[in-house]
Amino acid sequence: MREACSRLDIKLDVAGVAAGQPVARPEALLPSYDLVFAKGRAALEAMAVGAAVVLCDQSGAGPMVTTESFDRLRRSTSASGPCGNRWPSGVLEREIRRYDPADAAEVSRRVRAQAGLKAAVDRLAEIYEAVVAEHRERGPAPAGEEGRAAAAYLRWLDPQLPSAERFAGASPFGGGGGPCYPREGPRHSPGHRHPGGYGSGWCARPLLKLYLALRR
Numbered sequence: 165m166r167e168a169c170s171r172l173d174i175k176l177d178v179a180g181v182a183a184g185q186p187v188a189r190p191e192a193l194l195p196s197y198d199l200v201f202a203k204g205r206a207a208l209e210a211m212a213v214g215a216a217v218v219l220c221d222q223s224g225a226g227p228m229v230t231t232e233s234f235d236r237l238r239r240s241t242s243a244s245g246p247c248g249n250r251w252p253s254g255v256l257e258r259e260i261r262r263y264d265p266a267d268a269a270e271v272s273r274r275v276r277a278q279a280g281l282k283a284a285v286d287r288l289a290e291i292y293e294a295v296v297a298e299h300r301e302r303g304p305a306p307a308g309e310e311g312r313a314a315a316a317y318l319r320w321l322d323p324q325l326p327s328a329e330r331f332a333g334a335s336p337f338g339g340g341g342g343p344c345y346p347r348e349g350p351r352h353s354p355g356h357r358h359p360g361g362y363g364s365g366w367c368a369r370p371l372l373k374l375y376l377a378l379r380r
Contacts, residue, residue: 168256168260171257174260194209194210198263199215200215201218202218207219207229216228216265218259225259230262230267230271231274234274
């Protein structure tokens, strides 16, 4: 990343827990950048303030999020995620050169419309109300049946989440990870940033073992 930014004469700023520079209020720093390298919630936050985002993490680099790729990338749930390019020469330079402020503004508008707090709360409330209504209609399930269903679900989930690291890489917009931001313009120096404070994943295996023990 440093090499790519250097070749394009972009100053690189780095921040985040892993870099020894945690940022308590990333939302105050994000608007200072035009371009961000990030994944997960950090990528969403960067897009929400209008920055263009190139998806990347420790495993490698991915594409820039554009209006054309936004829906596809947000639906992605592959274990490796979109950041499968192991930092080959030219990948980041190619994506950085795709920077388009107008397209970034449209992506930001879509993120704010689809991923805002109100939409998320409304969706959670709908799910909660649907579950409550179903419970009232069907009544409580027998404890044994409920435990077996939970165990079956966790058994299905466990192989897909063998480690917190793999879970963190499962979705470009949904997991942990910090952002990296270069900004070019007369008012701001370019940079790359990686704010801290974002969660990683979890592993289902301990819960699966608990359910299996309870079933015996």
